[in-house]
Amino acid sequence: MTDDKAEIKEYVRQRYGERARQAALLPVLTVDEAVCCADGTCSTDMDDSLGAFSNLYVQSELDGLPVAAVAASAGCGNPTALAGLKAGERVLDLGSGGGIDCFLAARQVGPQGHVIGLDMTPDMLALARRNAETLGVSNVEFIEGYIENIPLPEASVDVVISNCVVCLSPDKEAVASESFRVLAPGGRLHLSDIMALGPMPQEMRDDPQKWASCVSGAEEQETYLARLVKAGFVDIDITQDGDHRSQEGGLPDVISVKVVAYKPA
Secondary structure, X not given: OOOOHHHHHHHHHHHHHHHHHHHOOOOOOEHHXXXXXXXXXXXXXXXXXXXXXXXXXXXXXXXXXXXXXXXXOOOOOOHHHHXXXXXXXXXXXXXXXXXXXXXXXXXXXXXXXXXXEEEOOHHHXXXXXXXXXXXXXXXXXXXXXXXXXXXXXXXXXXXXXXXXXXXXXXXXXHHHHHHHHHEEEEEEEEEEEEEXXXXXXXXXXXXXXXXXXXXXXXXXXXXXXXXXXHHOOEEEEEEEEEEEEOOOOOOOOEEEEEEEXXXXX
């Protein structure tokens, strides 16, 4: 783990702030109002490098969502499709970005439920709030803060979700312990994340650019599991969920995974 956590965090903030600013330039319209092809894919004027309209979501999920919320997404999975959210549940999304997973969660928990999106990037928060206003949703809020120091009371949510954000944190042990703290007894953790298939060279760990690309912050399964166990989680399950990314130059490959864990009741 690099000693310069602040440098990594600031680089990640700048990187995703720029992503949010570019997404904010898109027209204020919903996905179903955009031009979509017969195969279910959609397109906008945004540069392809932003990964607009991720194939991680089915078209029926995207319909009705603001184009900017989808375009700002940089996820590696679809945690709301796996979390089994129930009406009335309280959900926290770590690193909520433009709000795509929050809005999907809000549909599932209904008006009696509540969804909180936590993000450290002011531009992402501004974009997410604009998207929420476009949707007219009342059961979603977005707050500023760090996933390593969650600004919520103990036992205040039923479910914690996150989409390819934990791998960006330079202090994953704090993320695990904070997630455990804010979960109510019996609550559950559902993460989509990136995992390394071998040891990551230290020079990669110390490269903020590689870290922000969801590469050098990835950890091996044994380390990942140990952090969750230390935090207090039980019934932990880690399975591959998507792409296997081959790295060049002798670097360890990484994979997309889904992580499920529970806080004892």
